[in-house]
Each structure stands twice: as C-alpha cells, then as structure tokens.
Amino acid sequence: MGKRSADMSRVALVSGSSGLVGVQLLHQLFQNSAYDWVISFGRRDLALKHPKLVQIKVDFGGLDQLNVIEEIRLQNRGGDFQPLIRSLETESVQLSAFCALGTTIKAAGSKEKFYQVDHDFVIGFARMALRTGASRFFYVSAIGADSGSSVFYNKVKGEVEDDLKRIDFTYVGIFQPSLLLGDRNENRIGEEVGKILMKGLTFLGILKKYKPIYGYQVAKAMVIKDSGEDVAGYETIPSSEMHTMTQ
Template sequence: MSKVAMVAGSSGLVGMQLLHQLFQNPEYDWVISFGRRELALKHAKLVQVTVDFNRLEALNLLESIRAQNTGGQFQSLLKRLESGEVALSAFCSLGTTIKNAGSKEKFFQIDHDFVIGFARMALGFGAKRFFYVSALGADAESAVFYNKVKGTVENDLKRMDFTYLGIFQPSLLLGERNEHRLGEEVGKVLMKGLTYLGMFKKYKPISGSQVARAMLVKDQETHLSGNETIPSAEMHKISA
C-alpha cells in the first residue's frame, strides 16, 4: 500500500522542513502540498495543489491532480487514490501572526478556520492520522489571544474522527523565515541564555527541522491511536 502525505503550510518554517524530510524518507511515495500559490520547488514525489482555503469544500482533489498529469507522471498516484490503496497522513503547520494577518479576525480565520477546513478535507478524503503544529502554552481559556486561538483549534481537532491526532507544541522556533519577527528574535536570545543556565528547559527553543523530524518519527509508529500532545521538550528527545 502506498503511503501519501498531505501537507498544508508548506511555505512556512516547519512546513518547508517537513517537505524536504518527506522527500528524503523512503516510507512516503507521494507528497501532496496544498497552498494558496505554487512553491518554487520541484521533486518527483511532489504534487502541488493550489487552493482557496476559504472554499476547500469545493476542491476536487482527483481532478486537480489529473489536470497536472499531462505526462502521466501522477498516474500511479491517481490509481491508488481512486482505489483507496493508500495510507494517508495529514500534516498541518498553517499559521501566521496578528501583525501579518492585519487583524484578530483575519488571524483567527487563518490559524483556526483554515486549519479546521484542511482537517475536514483530509478526513473526508480518507486520512486517518492528523499532525498539527500548535504552540507551547496553547489554552482555549487563556487570556492571551494567540494561545487562546491555538487552544481552540486543538479542542476542535479533538472532536474529529481521526484514528490518531498528534498535537505538537513547540517553544520558540529556530530557523530561517520569510519574514522577520523582532519580538521572536529577542525571545530566542533570552531563552537560549536561560536554558543554558539550566532554567526553563521546557521553553528551550527548537528548530523547524526538529519539529518536522518529530512529526515524521511519530508517523512511523504503527499502532497510534487517540489524541496525543507532544510538548517542545519531548520533541527535542524524539528528534535527537
């Protein structure tokens, strides 16, 4: 049976690392990336599907892949998707900042609505496992808006019928981003110093590649079931 990864948020720090690791991992035959625009990236395993995250329910995935199958390169994938001879795992690292979103309402749409919409689409298409990049401190009851939204997403995902839901809660993320986040950069410097001194180890910064690695390590486990929350400290151990 072919193993296929469905990925949303591929252009981000964790998502890009995830794509590269999926390409290198022989366990995965195909990688389907969903995004608002096509990435400047080519690989024999990669299928890019351009989507409107506001209208995911209108997406015909098979037709979208057929439209790109001009040379027959995706024929085996199409056959397996049509026959159900695939093991589908969905990975989601969609997210932004309130500054980049422009408002709390837009932030909620991207970080909550788009994530839940992708999860519903993946579940409807047959994905049994869902791996979500949340944040350390996520709590639906939090007074901090960012943490409150992340916690709400986690709760809504837990109500869905995936065989396994993995919620990954990284601390400050290390790695190259497309945009500069001053507050995050200051936080990284402070937390590196504190963790070096042995303080606040649970908040030790973690690289995007480590988060991606932890997600794939978990997906290699054969008997996953239920909901699991993996904090940053655990990801450091898994990805070591």
C-alpha cells in the same frame, strides 16, 4: 511506518509548506523512502521540484468544495501522476495529513484575519483531509495553547486543538514547540529577542521546557510519530519531547 500491503501507496498531505516548519517537513518526507507521494496545498506554487511532489493551489476558505483527485488529474498531462490517481480512486493508499499553517496578527492585519488563518483554515484542511481518506493528522500548535487563555494567540491555538479532537481521525498528534529557530521569510524582532533570552535561561538550567527548537526538529518529530504502527487517539507532544526524539 505502519504495515501495508505491497500494492498500497503511502501519501502525505501537507499544508503550510512555505513556512519555517512546513519547508523542513517537505524535505523530511522527500528523504523518507516510506512515502511515495507528497501533496502540498497552498495559495501559490512553491519554487520547488521533486519527483514525489504534487502541488495543488487552493483557496483555503473553499476547501469543502475541493476534489483532490480531479485537481491531480488536471496536472497529469504527462501521465506521471497516474499511479497516485489510481491509488486514491481505489483507496489502496495510506494517507497522513500534516498541518503547519499559521500566521501572526501583524501579518494577517487583524485578529479576525488571524483567526481565519490559524483556526478556520486549519480545521477546513483537517476536514478535507479526512474526506480524502487521511486517518492520521499532525498539527503544529504552540506551547501554552489553551482555549481558556486570556492571551488571544494561545486561546486560538487551544480552540484549534479542541476542535481537532472532534474530528474522526484514528490519531491526532498535537506538536507544541517553544520559540522556533530557523530562517523565516519575514523578520519578527520580538521573537528574535525572545530567542536570545530563552537561550540564556535554558543554558542556566532554567525553564528547560521553553528551550527554543529548530523547525527541522519539529518536522522530524512529526514524521517519526507517523512511523509508529500503533499510534491512536489524541496526543500532545511538548517541545521537550521533540528535543529528545530528534537528538
């Protein structure tokens, strides 16, 4: 973790906490003693409790109106969050933002709705995080992301990556996992078939860069990157590198 003074808090802002990578990300942050607080932003409360965890229910379409300190103050009836509020108010805090927001066209219902979640909500969260004081932003994209792609999914992911470059963070880390392994809330038959095929190909030594990766590995790689003192600029971390980082 970067150097900080003794009276400075380390805080993680997280969106997409209910998803495959997001759930694992919360666990990684809870277990890491360098983080004092984890603020999760979601449309509904998680069935999860932890002393570090603060949950803020949001309309992702209205993040430009969100006052994070005021939302935390509303939940501070017992005074447990007073140290966090004080740190944010006095700016004696190091903030990193982690975004694992994402959906599928099937779940979203249309390409337009998919774009809203996977692009607009991600960029809205990034801008809110910057306004709140975050200096680092970590985003779960996808292998093959390319704003010039003829594949709609890859094109949207690529546009998000391009737009994140224009936001004034000290560091932006783009994580491009291959097919994700782990328990999902919904069944994605196409992905399951793809995982079986890709496991076979990588076992044979073919297409190693497409080797499936577990959600916890992606989450762990994100937290590892945030531990670097000198990270700066814009960086893309492919699936193969995440495998190496988390062995």
